[in-house]
């Protein structure tokens with residue numbers, strides 16, 4: 019969903035060239051209806067849209083239990099905390115002006131993560147009070163189901179796959195997001211904070227100051 023024709027054309031061209039079927043809406047209300055009707059593999063959402071803001075479209079999808087991966091287009095870097103935050107549950111974002119190739123890479127990375135784990139990585143695993151089932155993509159914290167976005171889930175799964183191993187932010191970006199460290203590491207911190215908030219007292223993610231993060235082990 020994008021109302022600026024030049025950007026919309028670019029997004030459509032590059033995603034289309036990469037083999038994606040692209041449905042474009044220029045208005046948030048129409049976009050939300052289309053997302054519900056067409057059940058796309060992912061939504062690319064501009065934040066400032068006529069009708070209904072992109073953030074509101076995402077919020078309404080999540081409220082109705084729709085966890086389709088959402089990638090935001092934002093003009094403001096300081097919106098990042100809110101976008102990937104607990105409130106909205108987006109999966110990723112790119113900051114305008116962005117390179118269309120970068121956007122395609124982000125869409126591919128989100129889809130790669132949501133399609134499932136590689137062979138042999140599908141066994142449920144438990145660290146302390148947290149049990150994570152990669153095949154069902156469910157998480158229990160002290161016996162209570164926890165609803166995570168696909169990015170949050172993959173981050174937790176990555177850490178829990180090797181309890182005790184400390185991962186740097188760059189390693190997590192490469193391993194979970196699937197792109198290089200120059201993309202910026204702040205998104206890792208924001209996502210870790212969200213996973214912790216959702217796990218509450220059962221959180222098993224430990225900060226290693228100046229290094230990165232690890233699941234208890």
Ligand code: CA
Nearest residue numbers: 021064066067
């Ligand atoms: Ca706009």
